[in-house]
Amino acid sequence: MNDYVLLRFAGDERVLVLGMRWHTILGSRLDQRARKKAREAKASHLAHAPGSEAVGVIRLNRADRRLADQLHSGALAFASDHRQGVVALRAELPDGRIWVVAAQAGKVLTHSDRVHDSAAGAQAALDGLMAHHGDELVILDAGPGDLGEASLPALLGEASNACRLQPCGWSMPAIPRPLVVAALGCVAAFLLRSGWDWYRHVDAGKTSAPPGVDPEAAWAQVYEAFRQRIRLHAESDGLAILGALAELPVELGGWGLSSAQCSRGMERGWACRARYGRVHRLATNASFLAVRPPGWSETWQPMDAVVARFAVADGGQALEPSRLRSRAEHDDKTITALQQILPLMSGATLGETVSVRLEPPRDGHGAALAAPPAMPAVYERPLALEGPLRSMFLIPGLLANQVEWRAVSLTVDAAAELSLNRSRLMAGMSGVLYARD
DSSP: OOSOEEEEETTEEEEEEEOOEEEEOOSSOHHHHHHHHHHHTTOSEEEOOTTOSEEEEEOOOHHHHTTGGGEEEHHHHHHHTOOSSEEEEEEEOTTSOEEEEEEETTEEOTTOSEEESSHHHHHHHHHHHHHHHGGGEEEEEEOGGGGSTTHHHHHHGGGHHHHBOEEOOOOOOOOOHHHHHHHHHHHHHHHHHHHHHHHHHHHHTGGGOOOOOOHHHHHHHHHHHHHHHOEEOOHHHHHHHHHHHHTSOSEETTEEEEEEEEEEOTTSEEEEEEEEEEOSTTOOHHHHHHHSOTTOEEEEOSSSEEEEEEEEEOOOEEOOGGGSOBHHHIIIIIHHHHHHTGGGOSEEEEOOOEEOOOOOOBOTTSOBOOOOTTSOOEEEEEEEEEEEHHHHTTOOGGGTTTEEEEEEEEEEOTTOOOBTTBOSEEEEEEEEEEEEO
């Protein structure tokens, strides 16, 4: 197993880092504790989401440190997109190796984020996770094509900056004070001379500066790319994916459905995985394949479980700011409509409203361009619902064209006690609610 892998994608300067080492940090001022842990591990860079109790550390070689501004943690991106339950991903890389990463409630699990040279090594890692988390663990499987060129923007989404690697910094060792004073004097002299040289260079090169960039045109391009990435769902779109999960066969050739999970991909559709386990002693791989629906592909794990992969069409449409409700309207009407169905749900969370952060375009000198005042302001807040599958069909129509559903899950529990907000088929939906001023 190599220490880490850099995964590049055509047409995107960002690079995924796979194979960081993750540690749990506790207490207050987690950002400071994260840096302290990274320095204790003699790392060069770290990955840490604000407020998270997990920090990833890595020691990049000299050549890769030149790419530091482009490097993003693949594990942190995966965790930020899976904030519910315990989810693991087994992904085949283009070179044949296998990446295994796991997250619990949006936190990267220690001993995951590993790149394995063999399928046996990857399976051993998954078996260890399964032994620790049991039936709570949902395992996703991705083939080499699933981490293709279109997957990087999908994985990073708008959390690109949060997943970017950070330098660890350094601390001053114990050095005799006279040497420190002398060193600081040399540094000051060097900086003064460098500053003077830079000033002369800029003053002499004013007439030969690169042509300016039109800020409005550059920002318009950035905003349009963002708008097209978002796929807001009409009421029928959300019901379509729920209907697909509701129609999954509960039993196939002696194999029983235990869970399913769908995530929205870049191809404007849902990539789904359903997990089945052997429930009949005479069940075989062949008995499953003989009756499974057409268009499915399977990964066996290895004797008593199978993950079936299939796709569901998605009719989402690009974000149109003029069709969004205002933040005040959401507070008044949308949230009220959600509160009315809360008795039928087992859980619901609605995060804080924040302004959508876009990566700013840059001028000819590499400096970020300020956003024009006329650019529409768009706000987002994470939304997650959990409850019986039947209750999900009662999601208010006010959410239509206002929310992008990003993940839908189904869990089968034959022994569940039935109640108003509990059933044998429990579902979860998570996404982002958008608003305007």
